[in-house]
Amino acid sequence: MKKLGILLGILFLQNVWAQEEKCGLKKSEFNIYKVNAEDIKCLAKSTDKKNSIFFTFARWCEPCLYHLPNFKKIEKYYNVDSYVLLIDDEGSKMTQLAVDYVQKDYPDAKIVILKDKEKKNGRKYKDFLKEITPGQFEVIRDMSKYIVLNQSGEVQLVTNWKDNKEYPEWKDDTSTIKRIVLPLLEKK
Template sequence: MKLFLIPVLSLVGFLSSGQQNSCNLQKSKIINLTAVDKSDLLCIAKSSDKPNTVFYTLASWCVPCIEHLPEALKLEKDYNTEVYVVLVEAEEDTRIKSAIKIVEKESQDAKMLVLKDSAYEGGVKKRNTTFVTEITPSQFEAIPDFSKFIVVNNQGEVVMVTNWKDYKKIDKKNLEDVRQMLSHTVVPLLK
């Protein structure tokens, strides 16, 4: 019986470690980042030991993306979640280096990904529109803006995709800041 038990336990350990590495993520051939599509993001979340994973989209020229980056990265420190910054510029776009520098300036430990050129063709707006349409579940409005917070649970289900409409008006003149918006959209999912 002991001789049979050892191979079975070894097989169970092998299958468990294989599941964690099953995403088959590939580095970009152009820049030193992992290139991803929707299925890769879902796999990353499913492979996480955290209940939820937040993917935050950023373009180097997007002022709100840069302004909201500190709050996006802070989610990982404050809640039991992982945060990845997803760069939406093309792998071969010259602006991608600027986007990387922006994220590294904010945090050397930030986890970055880039949308795959092979899955998302065209300029940054077309790439982002295709990505947003693909990742947004039907219960949410698919608005192709930037500075999105995408929450995926560890079952690989997208449970939240934010957009500019989530910044509800506090009064007739002002919109909520990113902290206020996160407090009623993303944070309840992470608690």
């Protein structure tokens, strides 16, 4: 049983490395890959899964902390590549806190970080959202978003706080996930 676990771990890491190598991703100082909208689309195209899902996260974002466990449950039951997408500056203390927080409960989580811009104007996340969000969805600069892409790298969904019909009960995003995220995914 132990050998099977080791073998599965090796196969998992080989798949992750192959995707990241194919997309030409570079690592930040915290040993996580730096991405932009095009890199995310490349990762989605490089997987053998039907969908990829990215969850925007920051340690200081209270909804993110509440919603992370639901996000991580998705990969248990659905055939997806899932990534936690950090939005703080690449080398910031907040980034390290976010990495530590995610890895504490989810040591195998795939964590990526939004690339810093050459000119720091505080708009990297806002600009990313404008670039990644298809026209049929409203661009809202909130956190704890689910971004679903298909294997062709097409963005199928970008959630926002308005999708939570139970608002102001914002701490639980279960109904939002069931209503608009899961129908796009393939069960295991």
